[in-house]
Amino acid sequence: MKEMKNRVVGVVQTAVVIWTLLVPAGAAYAVLIDFDTYPDNSPVPSGPNVFDQWASLGVKFFDAANNGPAFAVSSGCSLSAPNHVAGSVSATVVSVFVDPITGDPALTDSAGTAQDLCWAPGEGIDMRAYDINGNLLGQFFNAGPGSSFTFNYPEPIIARLEMDVVGQGIDNFTFNPPVPIQSTNGVIPEPSTLLLLSLGGGLGLGFRSRRQKRS
Numbered sequence: 001m002k003e004m005k006n007r008v009v010g011v012v013q014t015a016v017v018i019w020t021l022l023v024p025a026g027a028a029y030a031v032l033i034d035f036d037t038y039p040d041n042s043p044v045p046s047g048p049n050v051f052d053q054w055a056s057l058g059v060k061f062f063d064a065a066n067n068g069p070a071f072a073v074s075s076g077c078s079l080s081a082p083n084h085v086a087g088s089v090s091a092t093v094v095s096v097f098v099d100p101i102t103g104d105p106a107l108t109d110s111a112g113t114a115q116d117l118c119w120a121p122g123e124g125i126d127m128r129a130y131d132i133n134g135n136l137l138g139q140f141f142n143a144g145p146g147s148s149f150t151f152n153y154p155e156p157i158i159a160r161l162e163m164d165v166v167g168q169g170i171d172n173f174t175f176n177p178p179v180p181i182q183s184t185n186g187v188i189p190e191p192s193t194l195l196l197l198s199l200g201g202g203l204g205l206g207f208r209s210r211r212q213k214r215s
């Protein structure tokens with residue numbers, strides 16, 4: 001019996017050691033952007049006001065047609081009130097990942113978005129993930145009220161996400177903190193990055209818990 005207890009204690013201690021190795025102090029967690037406030041907590045006004053204001057968190061947004069700002073829309077349909085986001089001059093909103101310190105291009109292993117709560121058949125967000133060389137990594141047509149979808153990869157390879165808005169608004173955009181490109185060349189991502197893959201997948205469920213009626 002005593003031997004059994006020692007064995008259990010040993011297993012627990014080993015698990016604690018592994019957890020400590022996998023989750024270093026200060027490990028970063030997925031970033032959520034609701035487009036309702038900027039990183040300094042000031043409100044995002046309606047209009048073409050979604051651009052590089054979140055660069056300090058590792059992402060910039062723009063309209064694919066002119067590389068100018070995307071459009072914040074105050075709407076009762078928004079998943080998180082008051083805003084969701086659409087293009088200013090086209091239907092395609094682009095997000096690029098950047099080093100929060102230098103602003104240089106960076107890569108993430110997980111990125112995606114949810115959409116607003118008012119949905120009709122045929123509506124949705126056509127999402128495409130690209131690597132740093134412009135190669136298409138994955139495509140998904142995200143459809144459904146408040147539906148969330150996230151691209152996940154075992155290493156940071158997503159440089160850019162394109163989102164075609166089809167009768168919907170982008171809201172509650174989420175991604176893992178990007179890493180500078182030079183640090184990923186031939187280097188295996190940190191275990192904490194891999195761990196976040198499994199944690200990040202559950203975020204969308206929380207988004208769907210909020211329900212609003214069409215205004």
Ligand SMILES: [Ca+2]
Pocket residue numbers: 034035036078079080081082083084171172
């Ligand atoms: Ca929002």
